Amino acid sequence: MNTIAIDPRKVPSVSLSNGNQVPCVGLGTFGSDHISPEKVAETVELAIRNGYRHIDCAAVYQNEKEIGVVLEKLIQEGVVTRDELWITSKVWNDMHDNVQEACRQSLHDLRLEYLDLYLVHWPFPNYHAPGCDGDSRNPQSKPFCAKRFMNTWRQMELLVEKGLVRNIGTSNMTIKKFDATLNHMQIRPVVNEMEIHPCFQQEELFKYLISNNIQPIGFCPIGSPQRPERDKTPDDAIDTEHPIIIEIAKKHNVHPAVICVKWAIQRGQITIPFSTNPRNFLANLEASFAFELNNDEMEIIKTVECNSRLIKGQVFLWEGAQSWEDLWDY
Numbered sequence: 562m563n564t565i566a567i568d569p570r571k572v573p574s575v576s577l578s579n580g581n582q583v584p585c586v587g588l589g590t591f592g593s594d595h596i597s598p599e600k601v602a603e604t605v606e607l608a609i610r611n612g613y614r615h616i617d618c619a620a621v622y623q624n625e626k627e628i629g630v631v632l633e634k635l636i637q638e639g640v641v642t643r644d645e646l647w648i649t650s651k652v653w654n655d656m657h658d659n660v661q662e663a664c665r666q667s668l669h670d671l672r673l674e675y676l677d678l679y680l681v682h683w684p685f686p687n688y689h690a691p692g693c694d695g696d697s698r699n700p701q702s703k704p705f706c707a708k709r710f711m712n713t714w715r716q717m718e719l720l721v722e723k724g725l726v727r728n729i730g731t732s733n734m735t736i737k738k739f740d741a742t743l744n745h746m747q748i749r750p751v752v753n754e755m756e757i758h759p760c761f762q763q764e765e766l767f768k769y770l771i772s773n774n775i776q777p778i779g780f781c782p783i784g785s786p787q788r789p790e791r792d793k794t795p796d797d798a799i800d801t802e803h804p805i806i807i808e809i810a811k812k813h814n815v816h817p818a819v820i821c822v823k824w825a826i827q828r829g830q831i832t833i834p835f836s837t838n839p840r841n842f843l844a845n846l847e848a849s850f851a852f853e854l855n856n857d858e859m860e861i862i863k864t865v866e867c868n869s870r871l872i873k874g875q876v877f878l879w880e881g882a883q884s885w886e887d888l889w890d891y
């Protein structure tokens with residue numbers, strides 16, 4: 562691919578509560594424990610060369626160093642300016658007491674002077690080793706504690722004051738956890754990153770976020786078909802195999818995955834699908850402007866909802882917790 566495939570100016574932006582503009586489609590970078598850091602970085606390079614401007618990173622994905630090499634190269638070559646990019650990273654659970662150190666490490670690895678967005682990846686300090694299996698538990702794990710979370714959040718606020726990050730946000734929060742913390746924050750989260758796909762729409766939390774001026778970012782928008790084994794159970798729904806999604810995809814002559822992405826954008830969440838396949842990741846970006854779902858299609862996709870949470874987070878459970886539902890305040 563020598564010429565740019567998609568003009569990034571065609572991709573709509575979403576306005577955050579503070580006026581910052583974020584491209585509504587970003588590229589995920591979690592290689593699901595089986596795609597190498599080099600392959601993910603190569604994908605980021607191809608994606609930016611062909612129109613992506615928003616990349617969703619995290620320290621725990623263990624590929625920020627490789628992505629940093631690519632970002633530096635593309636900026637030096639003049640393919641893109643730093644200002645044109647929206648780069649997100651996240652503090653991992655074992656660094657909640659050392660947020661500034663974690664942020665500086667991500668900046669160093671990504672070869673950047675600031676991040677556009679920095680998130681608290683999970684609202685508890687419960688660490689599990691990357692690549693662990695689903696039964697693995699850390700005996701140090703603890704339930705959510707608002708006071709401890711606010712200690713981490715205050716460190717996030719300091720990063721904004723120091724100019725290391727432009728925006729801060731949360732991830733994997735619940736209404737109960739927001740209710741216990743939002744009023745104590747000096748800087749409120751501009752976004753909450755959370756699992757959203759047609760089979761798991763999280764309507765109540767979505768509405769709560771909108772009413773609090775917090776922009777939802779939806780992860781696993783396609784239902785993460787290649788997620789790690791620890792995150793799979795026999796009851797999980799498969800979005801891209803749902804008859805309603807398949808029928809709408811046939812009408813628009815696109816892959817069902819593209820309908821999941823388009824539904825996300827039209828509903829109003831920022832979406833961050835991952836793919837290493839250029840045809841697929843470009844189809845996801847193109848979906849942001851190339852066609853529309855009509856009202857009937859948007860309405861019928863509401864009925865695909867079946868409360869199928871995929872990233873249950875059971876590896877973060879603490880001693881005495883009954884099941885993964887406890888993490889989500891059910």
Ligand SMILES: NC(=O)c1ccc[n+]([C@@H]2O[C@H](COP(=O)([O-])OP(=O)(O)OC[C@H]3O[C@@H](n4cnc5c(N)ncnc54)[C@H](OP(=O)(O)O)[C@@H]3O)[C@@H](O)[C@H]2O)c1
Nearest residue numbers: 589590591780781782783784785818834835836837838841
């Ligand atoms: N904040 C958090 O706690 C959290 C948790 C999970 C994920 N995330 C973020 O969200 C991102 C996305 O989630 P995810 O990677 O788990 O899952 P996903 O984006 O729902 O699904 C990715 C899968 O969909 C396939 N795919 C993508 N576009 C396609 C298309 N147009 N046609 C056909 N297949 C397509 C990909 O296969 P091919 O490569 O073959 O195209 C890949 O297997 C992650 O990469 C990560 O950045 C954040």
